[in-house]
Amino acid sequence: MIRMKSSRSFMFLICSIMVLIFLYFSSCKLHLRSPVQKSKADLHRLLSAGRVVATEYDKQGFLTKLDRNLPLELQYKYGNLSKGECKPGYAEAKMTSIYPKFSKPAPMFLDPNFKRLSKISGYPPPFGVRTQEKIIDYILQATKRYSLDSELDSISCKKCIIIGNGGILFNKSLGSQIDQYDVVVRLNEAPVVGFEKDVGSKTTMRITYPEGAIQRPERYEKSSLFVLSAFKPMDFRWLRHMVFNEKPRRMEGFWKSVARAVPRDPEDMRILNPYFIQEAAFKFIGLPHNSGLMGRGNIPTLGTVAITMALHNCDEVAVAGFGYDMNTPYAPLHYYERLRMSAIRESWTHNISKEKEFLRKLVKGGVIQDLTHGI
Template identity: 50%
Template sequence: MGLLVFVRNLLLALCLFLVLGFLYYSAWKLHLLQWEEDSNSVVLSFDSAGQTLGSEYDRLGFLLNLDSKLFSKPAPMFLDDSFRKWARIREFVPPFGIKGQDNLIKAILSVTKEYRLTPALDSLRCRRCIIVGNGGVLANKSLGSRIDDYDIVVRLNSAPVKGFEKDVGSKTTLRITYPEGAMQRPEQYERDSLFVLAGFKWQDFKWLKYIVYKERVSASDGFWKSVATRVPKEPPEIRILNPYFIQEAAFTLIGLPFNNGLMGRGCGSDHGTTRL
């Protein structure tokens, strides 16, 4: 039970970073739904059917009062071979689900064959974690040794390590990213970390299949910038983040418009896009 609570708390913070980070770096590609009609309005919350519930979010879109029931459902941190049983994620396209991705995910998992944290992490009695982004706020802060003191260090996207150990530390437990955010130089990757995909669009799963099977990555596969063509990790060191946590962070914690589980241009549900 202690491990489940820890994993839920970790994913709560992690998915907030992922959703907000992806919104920031790709906002120029999107035409998001209008959040507010004027400076005095509030963001409305929606239930699973898209019905308005009330003004539970502040002007920045964050939940005003944290619900203790959030993430109470025991969910695997990573997708495993039972992913088809999760009705909650089968109903939505990426990034909030896996609709239409069954064959790609099955092909990936048939090779990776690992779906949990490493035994070393599972055996830790005290688990303290820290999440490090790639915004540059740690430059010249000399916090590297303090970061390395944490049991689990999660780095997002291309957050650098080599050459910046004094400021950002040298330990990496999980590196969570998507194709456009992944480091493109193999020598930049850490030897002992897990590589975790946060799939924001269907092309991301296709890209991971290329990586796992060591196939040629095509630059014309719908990416909005150049992507890594190789990740120096063996298949058992690769995971897929469960979209359930992105879904909860986006709709419940941040209060994004439900829009039938799509983020898109305009108000019609038929104009949704699978990218945040």
């Protein structure tokens, strides 16, 4: 009887100890887990409130969720500036905020040290200068100048606008607003005279290639830079003739007639850095690489090349006259002629839909301002 009683006491003691051990470890486990559970609950609450957003990028490296709101650090940087005042470094800062891989250093035009630019030395035209070094040297020895004019170079904060040729510019009366920009970039043969109300009268530079250049000398502005964007080796040979005021002997290889003279002194001629074609095509838009050669659907339009140039060299960037609306076939294709939207055909060299996706990212992310809202 006594032995049975002691056994019961021993079992009672063992059970009590086990209960105490269970309670101890349970309380520790709950204590250890509670901060994690609390943090998860807090994170869920913040996500629901929109205060924490997962960072995601598309295959080109752009943020997938874009808006025009300034990141907090940029709000502090630009918050005290007056309305309309130029924002130093704004385009670069906004571009970097939506595309962290963006690197600004990229000169606007080629200069005698262009061979140091490793990004273009390994590619032939249009993405680089390989095989064209000698003729480029020859041209640059004659042009002697390799930047904007001294007045523009001295401006610490530059506002630039790229004027597209789209019919969307017609009857918008943006001329006076366009002329307020420090740098006004026009493309190919788009005229100014007679359309000043809509497109302005100021031209800082006209970027073109041989087939797109104005053919009648009297239609050139009296003072602007003539800038070649070369897409083919023969484009450099054509520019050499223009710089030295020589009559081109042979015109084979161009897909349409080209200008036989450009009424500009050599000092007013420039060669656009081909890196902007390369960057726009392969990095920003994601066009086929094709071993670095011109091929089907891997050449950006000149307008997008000009915008890419401006992102590297301007503090603020705006555009006007961009965007083709294929849903309006009877709308004017260009602001200066009667050709309709229905006349446009799928291009062998361009990918308009992918290019438009890129430009929309810039507008949606607040990197550029679209005055005609066509992108």
